[in-house]
Amino acid sequence: MTLIRFKASQEQDVDLSRTYDAVVVGSGAAGGMAAHVLTAQGMKVLLLEAGKKIPIEQELRSMEWPYDHPRRGEFPPGDHALRYNEYTVRQPPYAKGAAFKHVFSYVGGWGGSDYVKNILVDEKDHPYTGTRYAWVRARLLGGKTNIWGRLALRLSDYDFKGKTHDGYGEDWPISYADIQPYYDKVDTYLGISGHNENLPHLPDSLFQRPNKLTAAEITLRKSLATMGRVLTPYRAGVTTDGVKNKYRSKCFGRGACGRRPGGCDIHAAFDSPTGLIYPAMDTGNLTLRTNSIAHEVLVDQNSGKARGISFVDAVNNRTYEAKARVVILAASTLESARLLLLSKSRQYPNGIGNSSGHVGHNFCEHVMGPGATGMVKELVGAAPTLDDGKPGGFYVPRFRNLQDKQPGFVRGYGFEGGSGFSIFPDGAWDTPGFGGQFKKTVRDHAGAFISLGGFGEVLARYENYVDLDPAVKDRWGIPVLRFNYQFGDNEKKMCEDMATTAREMFEQAGIEVIGVDKRILTEGWSIHELGTARMGSDPKTSVLNQFQQSHDVRNLFVVDGSSHVSASCQNPTWTIMALAWRSCEHLADEFKRGNV
Numbered sequence: 001m002t003l004i005r006f007k008a009s010q011e012q013d014v015d016l017s018r019t020y021d022a023v024v025v026g027s028g029a030a031g032g033m034a035a036h037v038l039t040a041q042g043m044k045v046l047l048l049e050a051g052k053k054i055p056i057e058q059e060l061r062s063m064e065w066p067y068d069h070p071r072r073g074e075f076p077p078g079d080h081a082l083r084y085n086e087y088t089v090r091q092p093p094y095a096k097g098a099a100f101k102h103v104f105s106y107v108g109g110w111g112g113s114d115y116v117k118n119i120l121v122d123e124k125d126h127p128y129t130g131t132r133y134a135w136v137r138a139r140l141l142g143g144k145t146n147i148w149g150r151l152a153l154r155l156s157d158y159d160f161k162g163k164t165h166d167g168y169g170e171d172w173p174i175s176y177a178d179i180q181p182y183y184d185k186v187d188t189y190l191g192i193s194g195h196n197e198n199l200p201h202l203p204d205s206l207f208q209r210p211n212k213l214t215a216a217e218i219t220l221r222k223s224l225a226t227m228g229r230v231l232t233p234y235r236a237g238v239t240t241d242g243v244k245n246k247y248r249s250k251c252f253g254r255g256a257c258g259r260r261p262g263g264c265d266i267h268a269a270f271d272s273p274t275g276l277i278y279p280a281m282d283t284g285n286l287t288l289r290t291n292s293i294a295h296e297v298l299v300d301q302n303s304g305k306a307r308g309i310s311f312v313d314a315v316n317n318r319t320y321e322a323k324a325r326v327v328i329l330a331a332s333t334l335e336s337a338r339l340l341l342l343s344k345s346r347q348y349p350n351g352i353g354n355s356s357g358h359v360g361h362n363f364c365e366h367v368m369g370p371g372a373t374g375m376v377k378e379l380v381g382a383a384p385t386l387d388d389g390k391p392g393g394f395y396v397p398r399f400r401n402l403q404d405k406q407p408g409f410v411r412g413y414g415f416e417g418g419s420g421f422s423i424f425p426d427g428a429w430d431t432p433g434f435g436g437q438f439k440k441t442v443r444d445h446a447g448a449f450i451s452l453g454g455f456g457e458v459l460a461r462y463e464n465y466v467d468l469d470p471a472v473k474d475r476w477g478i479p480v481l482r483f484n485y486q487f488g489d490n491e492k493k494m495c496e497d498m499a500t501t502a503r504e505m506f507e508q509a510g511i512e513v514i515g516v517d518k519r520i521l522t523e524g525w526s527i528h529e530l531g532t533a534r535m536g537s538d539p540k541t542s543v544l545n546q547f548q549q550s551h552d553v554r555n556l557f558v559v560d561g562s563s564h565v566s567a568s569c570q571n572p573t574w575t576i577m578a579l580a581w582r583s584c585e586h587l588a589d590e591f592k593r594g595n596v
């Protein structure tokens with residue numbers, strides 16, 4: 001007989017008896033960057049990640065053809081991805097009472113949902129309550145960066161100094177000149193592809209080779225130039241020329257990242273594990289503990305400083321403590337706010353770092369939905385071309401409320417767009433008929449479509465906030481977030497304008513408009529949630545200073561999008577990382593001087 005001995009528990013081999021220089025919570029864009037910068041400065045860092053580490057290349061199966069998958073990429077029976085109508089007709093928690101075995105956010109419904117079933121959270125385990133909100137979460141090493149859309153844009157002083165420009169909201173406590181060197185560092189270290197346009201409101205990055213525009217996009221670009229607007233190749237957080245990083249390859253232009261919810265199995269597209277965490281581990285200064293759900297920032301009773309993190313092991317459900325001299329939250333905008341609010345103590349009865357009462361408030365993001373689809377008639381029947389063999393289409397930067405002043409709304413919006421042949425021919429669903437004639441019509445038109453979809457700034461408002469639900473808890477018994485959030489008039493007026501200008505741009509370019517979408521997608525749809533612990537100079541109206549350091553607790557930092565003062569209309573991830581780099585460099589200097 002063979003005696004097989006199992007370990008009594010599944011505890012991970014991480015030394016929790018020692019006091020680390022810093023503990024970082026969350027391993028996405030923000031936490032990965034914190035780990036990278038601090039370990040490079042010689043600090044001993046413990047990284048706690050709530051999710052597991054999965055063999056991501058096997059999960060993504062980037063090069064698998066639809067017909068090689070038993071269900072053409074769809075979920076196993078019994079799993080379900082939430083749909084637009086469910087988000088709008090029902091109230092959260094959306095999975096409550098659902099007959100499905102697992103319920104995922106709407107991103108699971110993008111062709112190929114089987115590829116994200118271990119990446120997106122199961123809404124049954126992770127409920128939330130309150131007003132309607134499409135909250136997309138990825139709980140695994142690297143967080144949402146495993147499947148992000150790669151559009152990597154800078155903010156400008158039109159964003160950082162928005163109040164000075166138009167009188168609304170608050171200015172950021174930094175200007176473009178403060179963050180520009182860190183954008184440059186992020187560009188150089190991680191790689192970004194794009195084309196210089198020299199626009200004051202969308203500063204250029206240090207670009208690697210851009211993706212080629214299609215014939216339809218060149219037509220539109222030329223026409224937009226006559227209107228004083230710009231169409232530029234997708235600024236992709238993807239290395240097209242390569243970077244010094246043994247875990248990543250340069251882009252082979254296979255377009256796989258755009259065909260399903262995202263992800264690149266050769267890691268040409270930035271993701272936090274290969275871009276930041278594995279190189280940080282190679283320094284010997286980083287310790288990683290996965291399956292570690294932080295639920296409280298621990299406080300020293302005497303000094304009031306943070307002394308570590310209390311976390312639950314997601315597998316064995318036991319609670320542990322991690323000790324550190326500095327605590328850095330990077331669990332994503334909403335999860336970091338939740339963690340601050342959960343961390344109630346005698347010294348911090350409203351939650352740690354919340355003397356201003358602003359934690360959870362000023363919550364903002366991007367509004368999306370309106371756009372247009374057009375057809376370039378000259379391309380109907382043209383020979384097929386490889387149009388989607390690239391990591392993105394194009395971007396039309398903001399053109400509203402720069403020099404002009406729109407009557408109905410402040411701030412602006414940009415458009416993401418795409419065109420040409422793709423793996424599944426555009427228009428196939430809407431083409432009537434069957435048989436040979438149907439196939440010919442679909443093939444003839446497949447490369448002629450072009451589309452535009454707007455992303456607009458949602459104004460930061462104190463009234464839009466999250467707090468803790470007094471009754472509902474997640475699978476691990478941790479109180480969940482309650483949303484008190486909705487779009488206002490400014491967003492609605494802006495969306496009307498988006499639909500109008502999308503049509504106008506196609507018409508001006510001689511592109512036949514075949515559809516204009518005026519529908520506003522549910523709050524949360526952009527997956528760009530921001531602003532729940534904003535930075536500022538005044539501790540009465542802000543949570544963090546310009547280095548994302550708590551006004552109240554000097555060894556507590558929050559380095560994700562929760563620190564953003566306004567949403568701008570540009571996608572946030574590159575700014576999240578540039579800010580985190582700046583703050584962590586400052587933190588490491590202060591740490592060496594004994595100031596934190």
Ligand SMILES: Cc1cc2nc3c(=O)[nH]c(=O)nc-3n(C[C@H](O)[C@H](O)[C@H](O)COP(=O)(O)OP(=O)(O)OC[C@H]3O[C@@H](n4cnc5c(N)ncnc54)[C@H](O)[C@@H]3O)c2cc1C
Binds near residue numbers: 261
């Ligand atoms: C489909 C999709 C497309 C997107 N497209 C774009 C785009 O084109 N451009 C762009 O700029 N952005 C895009 N985004 C958004 C982008 O992914 C996020 O801005 C970015 O990942 C935010 O980084 P983060 O570190 O704050 O959060 P995340 O990447 O979500 O990482 C947070 C991490 O913290 C962990 N965590 C959470 N709670 C806890 C806890 N209590 N304890 C321990 N760990 C915890 C999570 O498991 C996760 O790993 C997209 C996102 C998705 C899903």
Ligand code: SF4
Binds near residue numbers: 238251253265266389
């Ligand atoms: S197009 Fe480039 S970034 Fe996208 S999956 Fe292919 S190699 Fe990766």
